[in-house]
Amino acid sequence: MTQTAFLNPSHAVVSTHAGTIAGERFQVLDSWRGICALLVAVFHFPTASAISQSGFTGSSYLFVDFFFVLSGFVIAGSYANRLSQPAQVARFALVRFGRIYPLHLLMLAAFAGFELLRLLLPALHGTGAALFTEGFDLKSLLANLLLLQGVGFEDRLTWNAPSWSISTEFFAYLLFAGVVFVAGARAWIWFVAAAVTAPLFLLGFSTHHMDVSYDFGFIRCLYGFSLGALLAWFQHDSIAGARQILARSGPRANWTLAEIVMIAVIVVFVSLAGDNDFGIAAPLVFALALFLFAHEGGWISAVLRAPFMLTLGALSYSICMVHLFVQARMINLAGLVERELGFDLVGDIVLRDQPATGFGTGWAGTTAIAMLVATIAVSGITWRLVEIPAMTWFRRLSKHM
Template identity: 30%
Template sequence: MTRFPVFDSLRGLCALALIVHHSHIERSLTELALFKQASYFVELFFAISGFLLYRQYINHLNTPRQLRDFAITQTFRVYPLHVLTLLVFIGFECAKLVLERTGLTLGGPAFSGDRAPAEILPNLLLIQAWWPGFNALSFSYPSWFVSVLYYVALLFGLMVFAVPGLSRIIVALLAVLGCAALFTHSTLLTPNVQWGVAAFFGGAMTYRLYVRLHSFKPGRALSSVLELALLVLTYRVLTGSEEQRPLKLVLLLCGAVLVFAFQAGIISQLLQGSLLRGIGRLWFSIYMIHAAVIFVMGTALQIIARQSGMTLFADMPAQTAGTVVRYISTGSVINDNLMLLFLVLSVLVLAMLVHRFVEVPGIMLGKRWIAGRIIDQRQGPSTSGSV
């Protein structure tokens, strides 16, 4: 089955943008309008996943065994890395607890607020983004995306298996309902779930449109114009008025998935370069671990600031009235941007290790389970077919 290397590169670039978005370094690139709104790039992750899963499974979930294999694949795709990051953040809280007993307090008390013990089980079960009573951003906050995607994907698989004759209609209906929920600001589902449903099933519908238009593949010139136009429009919506921004971005990003799926324009060709493809293969590891790296860096700087008396932080007003965000601030534009560069490079290096020793082995373990040889670790099937 043909791969879409452009999608890998797009996800990799979005994952890098999310590092910048969450870093909060005062005089750095984090303060550019594009990166201040980069959290919406997660919608692209949903749209691409919907596109790829629909393409791969819409006609291949006909038996209970196929449904079981689908569930195993989705579980081992995300759970090993999710559990690792959850354990890392629990370890951070344990370390804070030890430091507090020595008289050193870093931020809030250990195991309090969004890292209270009551949030551990919802995170472990990946249900933290589904119920308003849970904190979707507790512990490893990027995991809210996994929480939504995992169960939306399982819902998709169950639907295709249970009602194959109606599955295409239901996919279209869920895409419309998801967009309608965003448009009306519905409270029936949490905002994170609304984003996921609208973008995932919108991505699935995008694949249907891609198939219908495949014989009319645009040429290089037209594709280049369309690719550039979609990037410009996406930037304008991200940095413009907040009115209906999530819905506009779902539609725009699904449009981008459609255009870039043809991989025919100049920008697509650039995205297929070896460096960007290499970063793209790491996108999920980058996304999942970047919060932990940011936490470690921030904690280390807090300790340095207390021991040395240096001023390395500044509290800045947040977008929500009455709240503040603590920014890393060295007082120098050059130093702040160098610190951001160091942070991004640190995430990339660690992501390479995590991808090799956690993400890929987890995928392979799921494939060995499917193949009935989970004990035999000497042979590992290729992960090229993973979404």
């Protein structure tokens, strides 16, 4: 985006979906976020199947970095020219808090409620570690309530483990607002600095390559977020102009080929880079993919604008937040069925060289489909009953500040 556009409040647009810049809805990026959310859910689903054990699935944790890049792209495009006054910064912080915290609080309550349920139902006593231990302790509960679980206060993933990413995003929002408020048109210099130093930090200090969360999760988030912000800062005009031309001409063969190649690059990269330092380049790969698909120029983009795909995009945050709870309860239920009916459903497996409790190969396909269906169904409920009302209420509240 040009410097003038960022400094002119008349062009400001508040985004409620995966991406809008200067009033444009990036539908394909909506759909991509839904796809990435489902891939993260499959990554966490413990089975002994070949799919779960594959290099691609085993490295699909990298798709979290797509969220970070997209978040920076959206936030910079929607808010970077609206943060020149303290009241604007306060409204921004309140709206972003309202976007992520209500569902986070609900799922935290759901996990805590299940721990209490284990006290009451003897049949559940054997479904995990001792009550309120190993990541489900009260100290970690407080850290999660304060959104500190992903910024270095914990020594492991705790409670609703995927929520580490929204912890880091929230503080990235605040840092973004502070930098833009102070530096104004020169804020991009700080984003360049973050985009350069963060991967160097991870190369130097991470012992798990890009697979950092509770420890260096904020550095990881800041890396992708800054790249996305820079993409919005400098490429808005070119994207907007190209989109207008492509909208008149319809999907083009050259853009379709580029989209197919980009998908192939992503699949190969994720399959090969998840367990080594090449994975630290994930935000760069996803920034390139975001730039390409933001143009919505090919037939792949046309497919991604289908209603079902857009629905997945709308549900993406709920998918990220509810899927681990859904998966855990599926394993609990399967264990109860196994004990009552004698079916061989769950047991001790080795998942990516780590011991886990999950579904064997005989039931892996069926349970994986059931997990995805259940996750999408629950996400639809939380989106409608939690996300939408919360966003509406916090936006209304922000207008009175």
